[in-house]
Amino acid sequence: MINQELLDILVCPIGKTELRLEEDALVCTKCGTRYPIEDDIPIMLIEEATLPEGVTKVEELACWQEEG
Numbered sequence: 764m765i766n767q768e769l770l771d772i773l774v775c776p777i778g779k780t781e782l783r784l785e786e787d788a789l790v791c792t793k794c795g796t797r798y799p800i801e802d803d804i805p806i807m808l809i810e811e812a813t814l815p816e817g818v819t820k821v822e823e824l825a826c827w828q829e830e831g
């Protein structure tokens with residue numbers, strides 16, 4: 764289980780946005796990208812993440828566009 768303290772400092776690496784904890788992933792509250800949690804370690808790499816439905820590349824993410 765990921766502790767709250769760790770969760771508080773982790774953000775979406777693209778938009779620096781807050782994450783929501785789900786059973787087996789951390790999900791960006793803004794762009795919806797899912798970062799998997801493996802052995803209690805969140806994998807905060809876009810290469811390992813699952814993009815939200817309808818998004819085929821990172822450039823289409825809400826977080827990415829915010830950054831300009």
Ligand SMILES: [Zn+2]
Pocket residue numbers: 775776777778779780791792793794795796826
């Ligand atoms: Zn995001």
